[in-house]
Amino acid sequence: MREIMYAQAVREALYEEMKRDPRVILLGEDIAYLGGAFKTTEGLYLEFGEERVRDTPISESAIIGTAVGAALTGLRPVAEIMFGDFITNAMDELVNQMAKMRYMSGGKLKVPMVVRTTLGAGRSSAAQHSQSLHAWLAHIPGIKVVVPSTPADAKGLLKAAIRDDDPVVIFDDKMMYKLTGPVPEEDYVLPLGKCFIKREGKDVTVVATSSMVHQALAAADRLAAEGISLEVIDPATLSPLDTETIIRSVMKTNRAIVIDEGYPYYGVNAEMAAVIMEGAFDYLDAPVIRIGAANTPIPFSPALEMPSIPDADDVIEAVKKVMYT
Amino acid sequence: MIKLSQERSIELYRQMLTIRYFEEGVWKVYANSWMPGLAHLYIGEEAVAVGVCAALQPQDTITSTHRGHGHCIAKGGKPNIMMAELMGKANGYCKGKGGSMHIADPALGILGANGIVGGGFGIATGAGLSAKLLGEDRVSVCFFGDGAANEGIFHEAINLAAVWRLPVVYVCENNFYGMTVAQNRAMLLECIADRAVAYGIPGRTVDGNDVLAVMEATAEAVGRARRGEGPTLLECQTYRWGGHHVGDPGTSYRTAEEVNAWKARCPIKRYRKYLVESGRLSEEEADAIEKQVQQEIEEAIEFGRNSPFPPLEELYTDIFVNPIPGSRQ
Numbered sequence: 025m026r027e028i029m030y031a032q033a034v035r036e037a038l039y040e041e042m043k044r045d046p047r048v049i050l051l052g053e054d055i056a057y058l059g060g061a062f063k064t065t066e067g068l069y070l071e072f073g074e075e076r077v078r079d080t081p082i083s084e085s086a087i088i089g090t091a092v093g094a095a096l097t098g099l100r101p102v103a104e105i106m107f108g109d110f111i112t113n114a115m116d117e118l119v120n121q122m123a124k125m126r127y128m129s130g131g132k133l134k135v136p137m138v139v140r141t142t143l144g145a146g147r148s149s150a151a152q153h154s155q156s157l158h159a160w161l162a163h164i165p166g167i168k169v170v171v172p173s174t175p176a177d178a179k180g181l182l183k184a185a186i187r188d189d190d191p192v193v194i195f196d197d198k199m200m201y202k203l204t205g206p207v208p209e210e211d212y213v214l215p216l217g218k219c220f221i222k223r224e225g226k227d228v229t230v231v232a233t234s235s236m237v238h239q240a241l242a243a244a245d246r247l248a249a250e251g252i253s254l255e256v257i258d259p260a261t262l263s264p265l266d267t268e269t270i271i272r273s274v275m276k277t278n279r280a281i282v283i284d285e286g287y288p289y290y291g292v293n294a295e296m297a298a299v300i301m302e303g304a305f306d307y308l309d310a311p312v313i314r315i316g317a318a319n320t321p322i323p324f325s326p327a328l329e330m331p332s333i334p335d336a337d338d339v340i341e342a343v344k345k346v347m348y349t
Numbered sequence: 350m351i352k353l354s355q356e357r358s359i360e361l362y363r364q365m366l367t368i369r370y371f372e373e374g375v376w377k378v379y380a381n382s383w384m385p386g387l388a389h390l391y392i393g394e395e396a397v398a399v400g401v402c403a404a405l406q407p408q409d410t411i412t413s414t415h416r417g418h419g420h421c422i423a424k425g426g427k428p429n430i431m432m433a434e435l436m437g438k439a440n441g442y443c444k445g446k447g448g449s450m451h452i453a454d455p456a457l458g459i460l461g462a463n464g465i466v467g468g469g470f471g472i473a474t475g476a477g478l479s480a481k482l483l484g485e486d487r488v489s490v491c492f493f494g495d496g497a498a499n500e501g502i503f504h505e506a507i508n509l510a511a512v513w514r515l516p517v518v519y520v521c522e523n524n525f526y527g528m529t530v531a532q533n534r535a536m537l538l539e540c541i542a543d544r545a546v547a548y549g550i551p552g553r554t555v556d557g558n559d560v561l562a563v564m565e566a567t568a569e570a571v572g573r574a575r576r577g578e579g580p581t582l583l584e585c586q587t588y589r590w591g592g593h594h595v596g597d598p599g600t601s602y603r604t605a606e607e608v609n610a611w612k613a614r615c616p617i618k619r620y621r622k623y624l625v626e627s628g629r630l631s632e633e634e635a636d637a638i639e640k641q642v643q644q645e646i647e648e649a650i651e652f653g654r655n656s657p658f659p660p661l662e663e664l665y666t667d668i669f670v671n672p673i674p675g676s677r678q
Contacts, residue, residue, distance in 0.1 A: 049482060075482060081512065086505035089471010090478055093489070096460055097410065097479040116502070120465050121472065129453035129461060130444030131667035166668050189670035217673030264669075264676040299677075 025206035033175035033207045034064040034140075034196065037182040038102065040211065042072050045100060048186060051078040051087055052104030052140075061106050062142070062201045084110050088117035088139065095137040095191075096125065102186060105141040107153050108195055111160070122191045123166035136189045138182070143171070144197035144235060144285055145333050151321035154329075156234075156284070158195045159291040162262040168192040168216055169262040173237035175205040177260060180214030188216060197235035197285070217261045219269035225255035228279040228343050231270055231296045232256055236283045236315075236334060243339035252343060262292060270296065271303035278309040279346040283334055288316030310346040315339065351565040355629050361403055361560055362624055363638055365395040365617045368419040370646040371428050375418065375435060375449075379595045383654055384436045388449040391419035393558075393590035396616035397522050398423040400563025400585070401490060404571050410458040410476045411490045412469030415450045416522075416589070417462030420492050425457040428646055432653035439659040446659070446667065466527075467500030469493060470519075474506040477515030477580070488574045489517045490567075496527025498541050507582065511548040516574035518567065521584040522557065528593045529602040542584035550580050557585030558616040561623075587616070 028036070042048045050065060056079040059066030069077035080087050084105055091101040105111050111118060118139070125133045143156035162169040168190055172178040178196065185192035222237055223244050232240035237258045244254035255273050259265060274280045282296040293314035300312050318332035353361070372390040379388060391398070394416070402411070402423035413420040421431060426442070434441025435449045442452045453461035460476060463469050473491030480487040497503060498521060510517045521541050525532045538544065545552025551573070555566045563585050570581035588611035592599030599608070624630040630638075 047483075078513075081505070081509060083505035083509060085502045086471055086474065086509045089502060089506060090475040090509060093412075093460065093472035093475020093477075094479045094482075095475070096455070096472065097476045097487075098483050098485075099475075099479045101475075116465055116468070117471050121463075121468060125453075125461065126670065127667045128443060128447040128451040129667075130442070130446045132443065132453050132455060133461065134670050136670075168669070215673075217676040261673075261676070264673050266673075266676045268675060 026209060027204050028175060028207050029201065030175040030178050030196070030203045031062055031064045031201040033179040034182060035066060035068065036207070037179045038065060038068060039071065041183055041186040042068070042076065047098065047100045048102065049076045049078065049094070049099055050102050050104065051080050051091060053080055053082055053106050055079060055104050060104065062198060064140070064201070065104070084113035085117050088114040089121060091137045091139070092117060092122045092125065092135055095135045096133055100136050100186060102138045102140060105139060108141045108143045108157050109152050109155050111141060111157060118161060118167070119164050123164045127166055134189050135191045137191050138185045139191070139193040141193065141195055142198040143195040144199045145317065145322045145329055146199045148324055148326055148329060150324040154322040156286040156317065158262060159286045161193050162292060166191070167263065170194045170216065170260065171234040171262060172196065172260065173222070173234055173258050175203060176207045176212070177214060177220065179207050180212045181216065181260060183213045184216050187213070192216070195234065200235050217264050217266055219266045220258045220260050221255065221269065222258050223254065223256040225253035225277070227253045227277055228281060228346055229255045229257060229273040229277045230339060231259065231280065231282045233259060233262070233284045233292060236285055239334065239336045240283060240339055242336040243343065246336065247340060247343060252347070254343065259296070265299065267299050267303060270299055274300050274304040275307045278307050280308070280312045281315065281339060281342045281346060282312060283315040283339060285317050285334060287319055288314060289319060291316060310348065313342040313346060315342060351561050351568065358624060358629050359638070361399050362620055362630070362635070363642060364399045364423055365560065365620065366639055366642045367428060367645070368395045368398065368422050369617055370642050371418055371422060371431070371649070374432070374646040374650050376595060378432070378435065378650060386448055387594045387596055388435060389416040389594045390589070390591050391416055393611060394522055394524060394587045395419055396560035396563055396620070397520070397557045397585040397587055400560040401520055401567045403564045404567035405488065405490065408458065408486070409488045409490065410460050411492060412460050412473040413462035413492050414469065414494060414497070415462065415464055415466070416494070417450065417452060421452050421459055421462065424459050426452065426454065426459065428649035429652035432649040433656045436653040436656070437658065438653060438656035440656050444659050444663060446663070467493060467497040467502045470502045470506035473517055474510045474515060477510055477517035478513065480516050486575065487516070488571050491517060491519045493519065493521055494527065495521060495523040495525060495532050495541060496535070498544070499527070499535055507548050507580065510580040511550045514577060514579035516577070517580040518570040518574055519580060519582045520567070521582065523584050523586045524589045526602070531602070540584060542582050545582040550582060552582040552584070554584040554586060557587030558614050558619065560616060560620050
């Protein structure tokens with residue numbers, strides 16, 4: 025299969041869906057002439073025109089609010105928030121408007137829109153351009169939250185999100201935009217709300233999100249040499265969550281680790297650990313270990329930043345702990 | 350002045366009365382504990398909702414506010430279905446899931462009242478964007494209060510609509526108080542419409558207690574919008590007779606003299622006087638309409654009281670259009 029970069033896979037999904045449905049429009053900061061800060065919308069305004077690929081003022085609340093209103097009245101907007109950190113500027117629109125329109129109206133309104141944004145540290149961008157805030161939105165009923173882990177998944181999940189009639193927020197790890205991988209050239213749509221088993225194994229279940237899937241897979245490769253077999257589960261959609269696949273895996277392996285780049289407390293990894301506790305407590309041979317970013321504002325200096333990001337070494341250390349070796 | 354047929358001009362009177370008696374009915378419903386929660390009454394401001402909506406077409410949309418009953422009635426909302434919603438009943442506009450602050454009905458062009466101050470700015474702007482991109486002859490109206498004019502989204506949304514020339518009319522109902530804080534304690538401007546200059550769009554301040562003046566100013570703004578000339582900031586100066594909500598007497602931050610001065614400028618009495626003096630309506634006919642409206646509201650209250658509460662299963666419905674089978678909700 026042909027291999028392309030994650031950012032190209034995102035662009036391909038946007039291109040295909042805009043071709044397929046004239047109601048799909050894009051709006052965001054610097055997405056037209058520049059093609060997006062991460063090149064995910066490169067050249068799309070030349071294909072579809074400036075009416076459908078819209079550079080906005082630097083107004084995150086208005087970007088999301090306008091997308092909500094447009095979605096309520098016949099368009100299928102894809103709004104981009106350049107850095108995940110900037111969703112904080114638009115929280116009312118995301119949490120009080122987008123997420124609740126359908127419920128508050130007793131099902132009379134629908135909000136078919138997608139928000140694309142980023143997570144992840146590792147670029148020396150310091151504390152306001154590096155956070156992983158996906159848990160903030162996964163906490164809110166009424167939003168589907170997606171964290172793809174590969175170029176192919178990015179394409180398949182984004183296409184599914186655009187076709188879905190509910191608000192979907194997709195967090196891409198910005199460190200993966202240049203990651204290359206096989207991506208189907210055809211109309212490739214993956215299901216929302218399903219975990220993907222990225223590697224089958226028998227000794228320890230590692231629930232890993234976004235780029236942390238690759239850390240888990242790297243750890244699995246290294247541990248295989250020692251005869252330890254990891255099963256790597258990628259939830260892909262954090263909300264609503266396919267708990268069954270996770271629980272079934274832990275029932276098989278009896279040991280579990282959770283790794284997510286968000287902060288370690290009150291976050292995604294805490295939730296995954298609770299799901300495992302509730303669903304497979306009697307099957308566990310060791311306490312669940314969760315691995316997250318250092319619980320600090322993200323530092324600028326690589327000397328501090330890189331150790332603050334979870335990695336394969338952390339997974340291996342945790343595996344040894346849950347296996348009592 | 351705007352020219353209306355006799356029938357149309359009487360209809361505006363009926364709508365204002367419907368809002369007035371609806372709100373008095375809500376007060377009674379609240380005082381008798383027939384509804385849960387609170388409500389924000391529109392008494393005194395009726396000419397704004399009615400005057401604005403009189404200048405709209407059925408396909409035009411509105412976003413409303415926490416003080417939204419008047420907007421819904423003026424856009425075609427039925428008092429009985431609204432009353433059922435306020436009481437949290439299953440056959441209310443939102444199955445009882447939204448209540449007083451969240452009435453929505455896309456069939457009437459009501460994109461939702463909103464419990465967040467300024468919550469309608471983004472939505473109304475987006476409705477303008479869809480009208481423009483889909484080529485639909487549809488204008489979007491955003492009702493908001495003087496308090497909302499100090500929210501950040503006021504600036505972001507109006508600026509965006511201006512730069513994209515969207516068919517939106519931003520209607521500020523300036524009742525001079527953001528909850529309890531007077532306008533002159535929250536901004537230095539006297540006319541909120543003056544802020545239009547900052548966005549390069551027209552701004553206009555009108556007497557919000559004069560239904561025909563409101564209608565005329567709205568028609569001008571709507572005309573601009575329909576012609577593709579972009580948004581307008583329209584300020585309608587008015588006054589809420591009561592407190593911020595049914596539980597607030599509204600006396601700790603306003604003087605009785607001020608309240609009484611505004612009551613003397615009642616938009617409904619004033620319009621009735623105009624209708625009678627211009628020979629459009631006799632006193633007897635006006636009284637008869639008033640009785641009909643009172644009766645309709647009494648029936649609406651009964652309808653609400655006799656309606657069932659939603660079944661418990663409704664707790665988990667309407668979160669998504671497409672719930673995902675097998676995944677945890």
